[in-house]
Amino acid sequence: MSKPETAPQTDPAAEAQAAVHVDEVAVRFRTRKRDVTALREVSLDVPMGEFVSIVGPSGCGKSTLLKLVAGLLKPTTGTVRLRGDKVTGPRHDIGYVFQRAALLEWRSARRNILLQAEMRKMPSAQARRRADELIEMTGLRGFEDALPHELSGGMQQRVALCRALLHEPRVLLMDEPFGALDALTREQLNVEMNRIWRETGTTVLLVTHSIAEAAYLSNRVVVMSDRPGTIREIIDVDLPAERQYSPTMAKPEFSRVTSRIRDLLGAGAAAD
Known part of the structure; x- marks a missing residue:
C-alpha cells in the first residue's frame, strides 16, 4: 500500500514518462537572522494523468513544491522537469487554482x-466553445452571466477551476482550493473534481490539509515531514477511478489510507 521515500533514486524511464519529475530538490531561503531550509531532498515522479495529493504539517513546504513545478521559484539544488522539459522559469502550459478564487468583481x-x-x-471562437464546455461540465449553466458577489463560494471556485482549465493544460496545480468552503460544499466539489479529472485526463497535483479529501481524490498521497520538508512516505490509494462519496468513505481501503496518513502526521492530524 505504501512506498517509503527513504532513499529515492532517479529512474530514467519514469522520468521520461512523467508529467512532473522532481529530483533531489532542496530550497533554502536567507532571512536577516538565519537561513531557512524549506525543502530537503525531495524526489517525486507523477505519471501522465495521475491525481496526486500532498499533505503535511503547516509550513512544511507543500505550496513551495507547487511553485517549483510552476516555475515561480527556483530550487537551490536539484532539478524539476515538466513533461520532460527542465523548469527554468514561469510555465504557461499549466493551470493553477489557489485557495481564493481571485475573480474580478x-x-x-x-x-x-x-x-x-x-x-x-x-482564438476567440475556440475560447468561447471551451468556456461553454467547462461551464456545462462544472454545473455553472445558468450562472455564467452572474457577477462574483452573486455567486456562492463554491460557485466562485468552479469559475476559478474553469479559468485554469480553459487552455486545456496537461498539468493542473491546486493549492488548498476548497479549504475555505463549508463541509457540504467541499464534499460536493470533491465529487465534481473527481468527475472532471476522469473526463479531462489532466494530471493533477493537489495540496490539501484534509486527509479525507486527499484519500478520496487521489491515486497516491504524498505525506511530508515537518520543516525542512521531505517526503516521509507515498501511499497508494487502491480504489476505482470513479468514486461515489459516501460509499467510498465506507470502504476498508479508504480507512486504511486515512489511518496511515494520520499515523505519519501524528494524533494532531486526526481532526480531519
Whole structure:
C-alpha cells in the first residue's frame, strides 16, 4: 500500500514518462537572522494523468513544491522537469487554482473564465466553445452571466477551476482550493473534481490539509515531514477511478489510507 521515500533514486524511464519529475530538490531561503531550509531532498515522479495529493504539517513546504513545478521559484539544488522539459522559469502550459478564487468583481463568471483566453491570446471562437464546455461540465449553466458577489463560494471556485482549465493544460496545480468552503460544499466539489479529472485526463497535483479529501481524490498521497520538508512516505490509494462519496468513505481501503496518513502526521492530524 505504501512506498517509503527513504532513499529515492532517479529512474530514467519514469522520468521520461512523467508529467512532473522532481529530483533531489532542496530550497533554502536567507532571512536577516538565519537561513531557512524549506525543502530537503525531495524526489517525486507523477505519471501522465495521475491525481496526486500532498499533505503535511503547516509550513512544511507543500505550496513551495507547487511553485517549483510552476516555475515561480527556483530550487537551490536539484532539478524539476515538466513533461520532460527542465523548469527554468514561469510555465504557461499549466493551470493553477489557489485557495481564493481571485475573480474580478466587475466581470461576469463567463468573462472571468475568458480572462485566461485574453491573457494567452487564444482564438476567440475556440475560447468561447471551451468556456461553454467547462461551464456545462462544472454545473455553472445558468450562472455564467452572474457577477462574483452573486455567486456562492463554491460557485466562485468552479469559475476559478474553469479559468485554469480553459487552455486545456496537461498539468493542473491546486493549492488548498476548497479549504475555505463549508463541509457540504467541499464534499460536493470533491465529487465534481473527481468527475472532471476522469473526463479531462489532466494530471493533477493537489495540496490539501484534509486527509479525507486527499484519500478520496487521489491515486497516491504524498505525506511530508515537518520543516525542512521531505517526503516521509507515498501511499497508494487502491480504489476505482470513479468514486461515489459516501460509499467510498465506507470502504476498508479508504480507512486504511486515512489511518496511515494520520499515523505519519501524528494524533494532531486526526481532526480531519
